[in-house]
Amino acid sequence: MDKKRFISLLGVALMMGGLMGCACPPKDPVALQAYQENNDPFEPTNRAIFGFNQVVDDYVLTPLVKGYRAVVPEGIRTGILNFVDNLKAPLYAGNSLLQGDGHNALEQTKKFTFNTLFGFFGFFRPSDTAGIVAETADFGQTLGKYGVGEGPYLVLPVIGPSNVRDTAGMVVDAVAMPSDFALKEVDPTLPYVRSGVDGFARRASADALLQSLKDSSTDYYATLRSMYRQNRNKKIGKDGADAYEYDFDFEDED
């Protein structure tokens, strides 16, 4: 996935350089508030990349996912997803430590050890039956917990919704992924295979949900933007922990 990473970095660089269009803040105060809520000054560029991603999704990913789901039985698909997911446990453990969450670091370590040893290298998840509950933890989240602001919303080519902070986090995670160091020892191309399989397996498992979200959106771009931001805020649990506790005086008219 070297290319994927390169393209995404290029995309960010282009936007940072202001080479592409940016939506100017509106003057009307109500519209301005909506503009600030969206946190999307690069909207025209983001929408263009989003459009490109949709084309890739419609013509490349969706047919591949359909074929994969038709040919590979569910049990095996879950196994593959478990396997690549398990390889990320050490990274999550590391990030949990950086976030001062020793409990989750321990749970991730337990999960990794357990599933690798007793789950056929992570293909199965005996940790579930053992009652081990671990949350994911990435570096974008770590940065957020240290108080780094999200920066403007970004849509990355192929990868999708992100923001400046999470993009930086993603690059750090990609470079620091502990499992990749081990895989590299076996074969230098394996980390790319891992990241490709990981992306694909996750896309395939979310297929039905994504399709239904898309079918039920009047503006799919805006839906994903809003959901991405809310969910990330919750994961960071700082300024946005209870962002859903918006103020709203439900005026009774009747």
Place this chain on the structure above:
Amino acid sequence: MLKRFIFLLCFCVHTMVFAGEPVVDFVQNLTDNIIENVLEKKLSKEERLKEFKKEFTAALDLRSIGQFVLGRYWKTSDKKTQDDFLTAFVDFAAQSWADKFDLYTGQDIQFTGVRTAAGNQYYVNSQIMNNPPVEVVWRVREKSGSYKIVDIVVEGVSMAMSYRSEYASFLQQKGGDVSALTAELIQKTADLQKEQGKESK
């Protein structure tokens, strides 16, 4: 860390503390009803949707939700436009949730706490027991002695906020024409219905 500890603590004592908390009972009744009468009952697709809509319209404060979801466009619309929007929105929301019924595979829902907020409001916390668990918060408002749900928040994603943000974006592109949104929702509902009909064949 502390949050987890508190969660564990709440979890351990939840039966003691929350049993009898009327607002929690209200939400729990609703989820029990939906699981029992909609998700786990042997019904045809149409019957399932009908049952769900019944539960859902009774428990949700749809007018308040509609008002919030339309935001500034609510106030600038006349009563008829508002009502038409509400009807279309409810049909559409029920239909799009029906799309996700198959995702339910018997998970348990645990109620983990309740907080009060200004304006007779409550946040009822619950978890769908997946691994890791999915956190669901029910925002409930008390109005003349009865409870109504005004928002449902799944893993930090508020249903009302998401619709609001999406529709604001749609309406901005349509020059604030709410009837265009209503028409779009009616169209979407019909499309979803067709799509679901296809799948059930």
